[in-house]
Amino acid sequence: MSVSSHSDGAAPARRFDAVHALKDVGFTTLIAFGLLLPLVGFLTVTDVRNDLILQTRFPLLFALTASIGISRLVYLMSVSRWLALRAERPVVAARPARFDWSAIAARWFIPFAIGFVIAYPVIVLLVKGREGAVTWVDNFGIQILIYVMLGWGLNIVVGLAGLLDLGYVAFYAVGAYSYALLAKTFGLSFWILLPLAGCLASFWGLLLGFPVLRLRGDYLAIVTLAFGEIIRMVLINWVDLTNGYAGISTIPRPTFFSIPFNANDDGFAARFGLEFFPIYRTVFLYYVILALALLTAFVTVRLRRLPVGRAWEALREDEIACRSLGINTTNTKLTAFAMGAMFAGFAGSFFAARQGFISPESFTFLESATILAIVVLGGMGSQIGVAIAAIVMIGGTEILRQIDFLKQIFGQDFDPTQYRMLLFGLGMVLMMRWRPRGLITRRAPSVFLKERKSIAGDLVKQGHG
C-alpha cells in the first residue's frame, strides 16, 4: 500500500526533483514499515503445548517494505511525472472521431458475444474432449454465468433504481432453500419449482423492501445488510427446517424433460443411445443458466422501455422531482426490489440444483459484496459492463486457483487462492479511486431527443441509495 503524500498537489513537472522524491520515498517507506511491522513482522502460532507463541519474519518484513519503497520511487519517476506533464498540456477540444470504434463495437459486440457463449461448450468439447471439458464448462462457464445473472439482477436495483442493496444474497438464499426444501419434501421437479422459487424470493423482496422504503443512501445499505444477515442467521439456527450449518444435501438434480442424467437404463445417455459421460449434465446446466441469464438481460432491456423502467431511472436521477411528477415512489421502489429479488431467486434455485448441496456458508455477506463489486466495477447500469466484470472477477478467481507457476516461484506451500479476497478488496478501493464509473463508462439512455447516442457515465446519477 503506497501513500500518495506529496505528489497529489504540485509535483514539479519539467524536471525531476530528486530531493523531493527521496523525501517522499523515505516517508512512504517509513509508513509502510510501521504498517507492516506488527502483523507481518511477527507471527502468532500455537505450539505443541497449545500455547500461543511468537515467531519473527523480519526478512519478509524488510523485503515487503523495500518493495513498497521501490515501487513508490518508480511511480514518482514515471507515472507521476507523466501525469503532471499531461496536466500541463493545454486542453484541446475533443477531436471529432474519424472512425467511431465505439459504434462499431456496440453494433457487433453483443451478437458476437451471444454467439460465443452459445458455442462455448462445443468449442471446449472439441478442444478438451469429453473428459477434460467438465471443469472448463463448470468452473468457467456455469460459475461465471451464475454471477453474470446475479449481477444483472442486482443491476436492476442498484444500477437502474439507484437503491444500494447490501443484502442481495438473502434472496439468492431464499431461492436456493425454496428449491431444496420443496424438492426434497414434496418431490416436485426443478421446472415447477424454478418459477415458484422466483416468486417466493420476490415475495421476500417485497416484504423486506416495504419497511425500508423511507430510508436512503447509507442507511438503506446498512438495513439491507442487516436483513441479509438476519436471514442467514435464521438459516443457521433454525435447525429443524434447514439443518443448520450442516446444510441440505442430496438435492434432486434437474432433468431433461423428465429424463434424468444418470448412468441408468432410463437415463439421458441410454435413451439417446450415447455412452454415459458426466459432461452431458454439465452442458445441459450450462444452457439452462445461459437461458436464465439472457432472460434476465432481455427482461431488463424491455422493462427499461416500459413506464416502470423509466420510473426506476427517474427515481435514481431525482426522487423529489419524481414524486412531484406524480410517480408513486413506493410502488416503483418495491417493483425494483421484487424484480431484482426474483432473478436472485431463479439463480438461487439453479445454484441448489447444480450443487446438490447448500449450506448457509454460501450466503455470507462476502457474497453480497462480491455481487455488488461486480455491478460497481462493471459500471452501474451498464449490462455489458456487468457481464465483463463478472467474467474478469470470477474467471480471474478461477484462474488464480489453477495457476501453478507461482508455486514454482514462491515454493510449494504458496496458495494463490488465499490472496483472492485480498486482491478483490484492494481492487474495489483502487477502482473507486481511479475509475469510479466502472469499466464501461458509457451509458445508453432509455429516452433521447433527436438521435440515439450513448452518453458519459458521469452524467448519470447514482441515486441516493
Add this chain to the structure above:
Amino acid sequence: MDYFVQQLINGITLGSIYGLIAIGYTMVYGIIGMVNFAHGDVFMVSAFIALIAFLILTTWLGITSIALALFIVLLVSMLFTALVNWTIERVAYRPLRGSFRLAPLISAIGMSIFLSNFVQVTQGPRNKSVPPMVRGDFTLLSSGGFNVALSYKQLIIWGVTAALLAVFWYLVARTPLGRNMRACEQDQKMAALVGVDVDRTVAMTFVIAAALAAIAGTMYLMNYGVLSFSDGFIPGVKAFTAAVLGGIGSLPGAVVGGLLVGLIETLWSGYVSIDYKDVAAFSVLAITLIFLPQGLFGRPDVEKV
C-alpha cells in the same frame, strides 16, 4: 434477581466495548458523512496488534506486572492502529471526497475485505487464544447458591473506558483540535474559509477513532481471550447499531447506544435465546433505522432539493 444483576454487569462490560467502537463510527459520520464500513476491521486489527504486543512483553521481555504490561499494550495498540487508520483515510477515502455519494461506502467495503483478509493471510485463519490476562473476581451478592461476581477484568474495562472517555470528551470539548472538529462537522467549506485545515482535522478524526477502537480491541482481547481474523464484522455492525441507536453524529449518544446494545444482547441471550443474540442486535439496527432514524440524541435529517 441475582441472575439479572449478573447479566447487567456483563452487559455493561460488553456495552462499553461497543460504545468505544461506536464513537469511531459516529465521529467519522459526523465529519465527512460516510459510514466507515472498515471500522470494525480496524478494531479487529487493533486487537491483533494488542495480542502481539502482549506476547512480546510477557514471553520475551518477561514483564510480570500486569498493570504495566496492560498500559504498554494499550499505548502500542493505539499508536499502530492510529497509523493504520490514518493511512486508510489517506489512501482509500480522501481521494474520493467530492466523488459520488456511494463511492466512499464501496471503497470502505473493499477496505474491510482487504483488512480481514490481510490478517488472515499474515496471521493464519485459526483462532488465537491467550491465557487470561487478569484473574480473580469479587462476589457482590450471594444467595441460594448463585453468586453475582464482578471480575477484576470487568472492573478494569469499566475503569479504562470511563477514564479514556473523559480524556476524549476533554479533547473534543476543550481543545483547539476539538473545536476544529466541531467546526468541520457543521460546515466544512466555512471552516476552511476561516482557516481550519480540513484535511488535517479529518485525518485527526480518523486517528482518534482508531485510538478508541484500539482501546476497545485490547479490552475485547482481555475479556474474551480469543481472536480471529473475522472478528471485526459482527462487533463492527453492533457498534454501528449503537451509533445509530444513540443518534449518529452524537458522541454521548454513541456511548449510551453502546451500553444499550450491550445490555440488549446479554439480556436477550440470558433470557430468550443465545443462538439468536446476533439476530436481536441486527433487528435492533433495522427497527431503529426504520422507526427512529435520527436515534435517541440525533438531529432529524432534513430532505432538501
